[in-house]
Amino acid sequence: MKKKQTIPELIWQFFCSVKLTVYTLILLAATSVIGTVILQNGAPQQYLKLYGQGGYNLIRILSIDDMYQAWWFLSLLIILCINIVVCSIDRLSVTWKIIFPKKVSFNADRFRKLKNKITFSGNKEISALVKDCEAVLGKSAGKIIKEETDSGVVLYAEKGRWTRIGVYVVHVSIIFLLIGALIGALFGFKASLNLDEGATSDRAFLSKERVPIKLGFSIRCNDFDVKFYDTGAPDEFKSSLTIIENGQESFTKDILVNHPLRYKGINIFQSSYGQSRSSSPESIVIEVMERSTGKVETHNMKLGEKVQLADGQSSFMLQEYEPHFDFKGNNLGQAFVGTIKDNDGKEIMVGLPLRFPTFDKMRKGKFAVAVKEVEQKYFTGLQITRDPGVWYVYIGFILMIIGCWITFFMAHQSFFIEIEKDRDKAARISLSGTTNRNAQGLKLKLNTIVKKIEGK
Amino acid sequence: MTSSLALSSTTFIYALASTFYIASFAFKKQALAKIGFYTLIIGFVDNTAGIILRWIESYQMGYGHAPFANMYESLVFFSWTVAVLYIFVEFKYKESIIGVFVSPLVFLAIAYASFDPSISTKISPLIPALKSNWLIAHVITCFLGYAGFAVAFGFSIMYFIKPKDPASPSIFAKLPSWELIDELTYQMVVFGFLFLTIGIITGSVWANSAWGKYWSWDPKETWSLITWMIYAIFMHLRMMRGWHGNNLAWVSIIGFIAVLFTYFGVNYLLSGLHSYG
Ligand code: HEM
Numbered sequence: 001m002k003k004k005q006t007i008p009e010l011i012w013q014f015f016c017s018v019k020l021t022v023y024t025l026i027l028l029a030a031t032s033v034i035g036t037v038i039l040q041n042g043a044p045q046q047y048l049k050l051y052g053q054g055g056y057n058l059i060r061i062l063s064i065d066d067m068y069q070a071w072w073f074l075s076l077l078i079i080l081c082i083n084i085v086v087c088s089i090d091r092l093s094v095t096w097k098i099i100f101p102k103k104v105s106f107n108a109d110r111f112r113k114l115k116n117k118i119t120f121s122g123n124k125e126i127s128a129l130v131k132d133c134e135a136v137l138g139k140s141a142g143k144i145i146k147e148e149t150d151s152g153v154v155l156y157a158e159k160g161r162w163t164r165i166g167v168y169v170v171h172v173s174i175i176f177l178l179i180g181a182l183i184g185a186l187f188g189f190k191a192s193l194n195l196d197e198g199a200t201s202d203r204a205f206l207s208k209e210r211v212p213i214k215l216g217f218s219i220r221c222n223d224f225d226v227k228f229y230d231t232g233a234p235d236e237f238k239s240s241l242t243i244i245e246n247g248q249e250s251f252t253k254d255i256l257v258n259h260p261l262r263y264k265g266i267n268i269f270q271s272s273y274g275q276s277r278s279s280s281p282e283s284i285v286i287e288v289m290e291r292s293t294g295k296v297e298t299h300n301m302k303l304g305e306k307v308q309l310a311d312g313q314s315s316f317m318l319q320e321y322e323p324h325f326d327f328k329g330n331n332l333g334q335a336f337v338g339t340i341k342d343n344d345g346k347e348i349m350v351g352l353p354l355r356f357p358t359f360d361k362m363r364k365g366k367f368a369v370a371v372k373e374v375e376q377k378y379f380t381g382l383q384i385t386r387d388p389g390v391w392y393v394y395i396g397f398i399l400m401i402i403g404c405w406i407t408f409f410m411a412h413q414s415f416f417i418e419i420e421k422d423r424d425k426a427a428r429i430s431l432s433g434t435t436n437r438n439a440q441g442l443k444l445k446l447n448t449i450v451k452k453i454e455g456k
Numbered sequence: 457m458t459s460s461l462a463l464s465s466t467t468f469i470y471a472l473a474s475t476f477y478i479a480s481f482a483f484k485k486q487a488l489a490k491i492g493f494y495t496l497i498i499g500f501v502d503n504t505a506g507i508i509l510r511w512i513e514s515y516q517m518g519y520g521h522a523p524f525a526n527m528y529e530s531l532v533f534f535s536w537t538v539a540v541l542y543i544f545v546e547f548k549y550k551e552s553i554i555g556v557f558v559s560p561l562v563f564l565a566i567a568y569a570s571f572d573p574s575i576s577t578k579i580s581p582l583i584p585a586l587k588s589n590w591l592i593a594h595v596i597t598c599f600l601g602y603a604g605f606a607v608a609f610g611f612s613i614m615y616f617i618k619p620k621d622p623a624s625p626s627i628f629a630k631l632p633s634w635e636l637i638d639e640l641t642y643q644m645v646v647f648g649f650l651f652l653t654i655g656i657i658t659g660s661v662w663a664n665s666a667w668g669k670y671w672s673w674d675p676k677e678t679w680s681l682i683t684w685m686i687y688a689i690f691m692h693l694r695m696m697r698g699w700h701g702n703n704l705a706w707v708s709i710i711g712f713i714a715v716l717f718t719y720f721g722v723n724y725l726l727s728g729l730h731s732y733g
Contacts, residue, residue, distance in 0.1 A: 018696040019697075025692075026689060029686055033682065190668070190669060269667055387669075404649070408649075
């Protein structure tokens, strides 16, 4: 009668089956599709518009708006993990003795019955034939075990026994990947930071939660540059960044797309750029018209700069940038403010709203000032990440490639040769072999061995 | 010679090679398959020349990048990888009849690249994100993977048309033995799997060096992972559950549909970071 199984045994058995692996993989593959079809991490309104209230409720309950972090998706990954570990332990307890046997032995009868057995005859003394076979087999496989039988001699050799470990390397690599991902999820972050040229920040904003996070040091953007192809497509963008720690400049480095800066476990990437809105512009082209002569002069100015005007006595100074210029209680938007100093020393304040280029003309002063062009500063869009799990993932990557290579292209092959006396000065030679994979490859190899022995 | 001339002639030569293979099969003339094989090799040499010329031309235009930067270039390269893999298989196993199932794929990919009006054949500059040595490693390995799966797909078709009765008079009775079809399909899946694995890994390492995240569930990434999982299922079914024949061939076909979706579907239907396959 079959013994009744205890609960732990049943659980062990559940995780021990390859059926579970296949079903879990099918579920993972099928559900992964959902996240590529349904928008991820969108705003509630977007889902409401696309799927209605009912659809949105369902999406919320199952976390489909962030499904790759959803409890059920992670559960599938954890089941996969337990499945691999339990299976490997279960199988290794058996395979271990196969991979590392105390003594390599073989069952001659098993080899005699193999379908791939090739029998041919040799026209030499048995002892000479045995020597030939030993030489060829030793070269193709490895150490030879030789036994005398009633009718002749049998030789056995094998290679690649260790390659049976390959699948475990692959499976361990998957564990490494998942552990690395877990560490990254728990202790890492992904944030972004838009930094104006000249500006400094000691924090960035988490991409998902949109809350600030301290970096432990400050970043200053010294300069940003963008180059374009003649087609107008961007060719390259580059930021010069200085890391400032405890109030001291630590170092300066240029970063480009694909060439990030890594410092203290934090990675800083060039990801985008734009025109700075918050800070003052880089340079301003100012046009000044002398009312009496109608003469127009153009100056390229910076904030705080002063220029002599055409009459040789007056001057104009560009003082500041006002994001919300107030004129008699009206908000005229972005504007510059400057002062004209007359030849008699009188100072007049002028406002230059960007939206109304002829605004200063209406003042009807001796000079009319207008802003022709504003060269805005850029901001650099930085992506800032930290992921302490990445090394586990990379170890996993390397193990997976090595493991796949061993599993796919190497095999544990055993060869068996029996040399029996046939007639005088002639013998019958039988060659057969086993392999744990790629039977076709073994067949080809057996044929080459036969050719080599015959050629001796 | 220019790359566009080389590549259009390649399309023509591949068409010719497919025709020879199909004719050899239909008329049971082994000699035609041999001609098909040599034609395929000539097409392959031409294809190689086209890719190299295009690479040189991109430098002459001042863009200077490997020709793996858009859909057109990727399709041309896809033809190339399938061709090189198939030539290797025929060389090793000496079964020219299976070329019937693969050479049309080689032709179709490059023909689609040339004749679909929505695919631009212009050499265009690289956007900053693609400027990395990882691009070459990533594209080559991914496409070797796709090629392995494409050839496996071609072989899988044989399961459905080879008559079970060896004495059948059908022309399909001449197909290779079941054992060999099984072995070949498996070898191609394994080859594809190894390279898809390396392709996904190089992509991840690249993403980590460009964006600081090795995995961001971008649709293309996700679909390549789905494909990877389907072929992992294939291998476990074969090795651990003893699946063979038609059932397993279906898994290989589903896997190849996933490859096609990863390659084309994602671009046309979903949005993401990848500009092409
Ligand atoms: C995707 C995640 C994977 C899971 C969950 C998984 C799980 C399993 C399990 C549970 C077994 C049976 C138990 C054992 O023999 O250890 C197994 C066997 C096997 N797996 Fe995987 N595996 C995965 C990926 C892979 C990959 C990528 C390969 C390719 C190299 C692979 C190759 C194999 C092989 C060759 C066996 C047969 C082992 C034997 O003959 O003893 N597995 N897998």
